[in-house]
Amino acid sequence: MQHTPVLVKEIAEIFSKNLSNGSVFIDGTVGLAGHTIELANYFDRQKKKATIIGVDQDVKMLALALENVRKNKTNCEIYLKKENYAELYLVLKNYQLIGVDGVLLDLGVNSAQFDDLTRGFSFNAEKLDMRFDESKKLTAHTIVNFYSEKELGNILAKFGEVKGAYGIAKKIVEDRPIKTTFELKRLLEQNYQTRKGKINPATLVFQALRIEVNSELKNLENFLKSINNILNTGGIVAIISFHSLEDRLVKNYFYQLVESGEFKYLKNKLIVPSAEEIAQNLRARSAKLRVIKKY
Numbered sequence: 001m002q003h004t005p006v007l008v009k010e011i012a013e014i015f016s017k018n019l020s021n022g023s024v025f026i027d028g029t030v031g032l033a034g035h036t037i038e039l040a041n042y043f044d045r046q047k048k049k050a051t052i053i054g055v056d057q058d059v060k061m062l063a064l065a066l067e068n069v070r071k072n073k074t075n076c077e078i079y080l081k082k083e084n085y086a087e088l089y090l091v092l093k094n095y096q097l098i099g100v101d102g103v104l105l106d107l108g109v110n111s112a113q114f115d116d117l118t119r120g121f122s123f124n125a126e127k128l129d130m131r132f133d134e135s136k137k138l139t140a141h142t143i144v145n146f147y148s149e150k151e152l153g154n155i156l157a158k159f160g161e162v163k164g165a166y167g168i169a170k171k172i173v174e175d176r177p178i179k180t181t182f183e184l185k186r187l188l189e190q191n192y193q194t195r196k197g198k199i200n201p202a203t204l205v206f207q208a209l210r211i212e213v214n215s216e217l218k219n220l221e222n223f224l225k226s227i228n229n230i231l232n233t234g235g236i237v238a239i240i241s242f243h244s245l246e247d248r249l250v251k252n253y254f255y256q257l258v259e260s261g262e263f264k265y266l267k268n269k270l271i272v273p274s275a276e277e278i279a280q281n282l283r284a285r286s287a288k289l290r291v292i293k294k295y
């Protein structure tokens, strides 16, 4: 299974240039280890050794990451661990670390999860699921079929910024039971058209469901609050986000950290993929990278 990592050269350059030999950092969304492997290779090229701890909530991704890591020869040490990036203090405790020199988050779903129809992330999936961590109970099926109309409307409004969220919630409730993402997408497309220049309402509904299933914004917020405690002086945090709700949170927290006087923006405040990268990987088109360094 393949996943093309976004802004990988930019990330690898930032980490390998700013961090010294012997650095320890966390890839908090390791996925298929695309960023981790490229980071290790950049450190090798600069004759530096790093320890990288790759974290993911999804054990299936960790198994694929392990395969990919094993295929790549590097002098860096790479460890993989099932954990939520919102609770990196547990990772620090596990590896007996006081702090780390860097954290990377590449938010969202990876292609392997998306393409696996049993995971229920894509429009044509067999299920309504969307869990990153399959040991958790809440699925998209529960939300779509059992949340009250008001709760559902609130989620669509808050996490999808869906226009007419409460009307859509009403329609979904009327059409229950809805068993697959395909049925949900068909219902949405039959009843709600994409307005010119706007995102397809089905895309926004799916985004809202995924955020609710995985507590994505809460996790991101908890991670952002933890930065000062887990990062060593000289350490960097890089976050790639893919929609405005995530990016807004990152932008605001980074601003507060910079205002505190202990952090500075690294490079430009906002880094986006080049036109060439977007041409090769459409997923990159909405990516936004923000990086800060602790002084």
Ligand SMILES: C[S@@+](CC[C@H](N)C(=O)[O-])C[C@H]1O[C@@H](n2cnc3c(N)ncnc32)[C@H](O)[C@@H]1O
Pocket: 003, 004, 005, 006, 028, 029, 030, 031, 032, 033, 034, 035, 036, 055, 056, 057, 058, 061, 083, 084, 085, 086, 106, 107, 108, 109, 110, 132, 214, 219
């Ligand atoms: C876009 S993918 C990362 C891809 C990765 N950078 C690569 O190059 O292969 C995001 C990954 O983050 C994981 N994830 C999402 N939320 C998480 C969380 N709160 N804690 C840990 N992992 C999470 C997902 O399971 C997914 O594998």
